[in-house]
Amino acid sequence: MSELRYDPILGEYALIAPERLRRPDCYEERRNHKRKKRRACPFCEGKESLTPPEIFALRDNEPDTPGWKTRVVPNLYKAVKIEEPCRKSEEGIYTKWQGFGAHEVIIDTPRHLLRMDEWSFEEYFNWLFTMRARLNDLKNDLRLVHISLFKNHGHYAASTQPHPHTQLIALPDTPARELGQIRSEHRYFKEHGCSVYETVIRAEQKEKSRIVSESESFIALCPYASAFAFETVIYAKKAVSDLGRFDDEALKELAGILKKTVSSLYLQLGDFDFNITLNTPPLQKNFTTEAFFDDIPQIRRFGLRIVPRLFRLGGFELGSGIPINPLMPEEAASLLRES
Template sequence: MSEIRYDLLHDEYALIAPERLHRPDCYRTPAPEEETKKRCPFCEGNESMTPPEIFAIRDNEPNKPGWKTRVVPNLYKAVQIEAAWESREVGIYQAWEGLGAHEVVIDTPRHLTRMDAWTEEEYFDWLHTLRSRINDLKNDFRLVYFSLFKNHGHYAAATQEHPHTQLIALPVVPKRKLDQFHRAHRYFLERRHSIFESVLSQELHDGERVVLESDHFVVISPFASTFAFEVAVIARESAESLIALNDGKLRDLSNVLKRTIDALYVELGDFDFNITFNTPPVQKNIVTEPFFDTLPQMWRFSLRIVPRIFRLGGFELGSGVHINPVAPEDAADLLRSVVEGKR
């Protein structure tokens, strides 16, 4: 039987409908990708094909081979750091110059590497690079909100096959995210603990949606998962963002992500997915002032891994409610059995 479930963290609904899993042509197995014969601008040795690097983990001179991760400006940037933060009126409308930063993190020198082939050290270098870029960019007081996301595969909107992550920094907080922060703030004021603490307490008590646990993180299949086999990684302790995680916690997170993503590959095969980091604002201004000082207590570091194995239809696009044909309890059970070595 289907259920309409409420997502406490995101103030949204999901329709869990396992019977939809058996409809014709429901499950799409991605066709194997052939390695491109063209020269890849993100491959080691092709550094001249990208703009000059902004950051890299390397022991030699910039823009040469010998790096572990590399960050360059996006060649097709959505926003530009050079733009002025100015507004203009367009009749009854208002618009602003496209101020911001749009960077590409080249995750590894290796081309077409599935993430289950990454080592823990590669995960750590990747996370270390993301943390370093936020730490640097937050010094620009104009940049308030950071979107960190990874698109892998055609159905997840990736336009480059080489493993990469994108960072977009904006001078505004998106309305949907701002609503989440205000809700989390109200929840904290009313209950004197964070909404994340409530979610983790419930999930650890129930156990059936927990995929794995570590010293610092818990991986769950969210109660109101909007996508099949969606998982969330949530910090156990008060650490509001990636930049609040020290190297020890970053290494723990590297292990957790490797085990989780390995299990997803075992269960789903070669699949397309998105990874999104749930990042809070980094600047205090008139918009973020009501909750900014309580962020360390009310917010927790978290990220979501969203497999893109089913198509979206008119109901999802029209209503904003996703139909998920795989119950999160079933998804967690399958993934947990892989993590525990039972399958």
């Protein structure tokens, strides 16, 4: 059983999840990671019986049969479980949550070993549509306070499954980093009377050098203080705080700018490993979030971050929390605009 343990010195949680060790390839010889043994892929069409029953799917026919566009299933190697009681407990001087939460896998497409730049426009749209559906459904579970939506692609991005997939982990408390960020966004809003996203987007539009592309409602840019080479974020230009609040038209526009951005990254970097994360604000008003919760629609903007994993993190990054990025974001944006 997993535990979400709080470190009183760092002021941060760690998710201790022994189940995760049982994942396929977890201890496989690292140097041979490119030469994966071909075993039956549980995420391929026709192999639906190899996953737990689906929670959601884009399909017109019976659940757990072929004929789907996306499927969502519980993670077989769950870091947290929805069946666990949602209970915070003490262990001597420490506090922990007893492994409660949701851990789901979104199978992005039936097509195996597909590079993200080979996805069709419909595949991008279906992927965003599915994440929106899961996010809005889980918002109804009042025990869940935080949702992480993330995609690991490739060995250096911690993926152990080559079939295109995305994960969702929902927790009963807000991680320290998310809390720190939203408190700082709230402080900015109180001091300046507008969202920090609005200020940054306006400044970037004036400066131009870090913009990768723009559409009516979205902007793709390499952040001024990019932590990783070729790090790219897509922000909502209008006041929309999370993916769950977009209508289908906005999702189509987002699918378009995302497809274009991913294609530019592939043109520059070849077949690269990456993580994608979505910026989702706390879902429930509680003791920790009540100071800013009602202002979230004004202070937070939807954001999607693509982080190429070209270099490994070292001791300085681990100890100081300050990343070393060898590429100027202005240079990265210029290369991405050209491609």
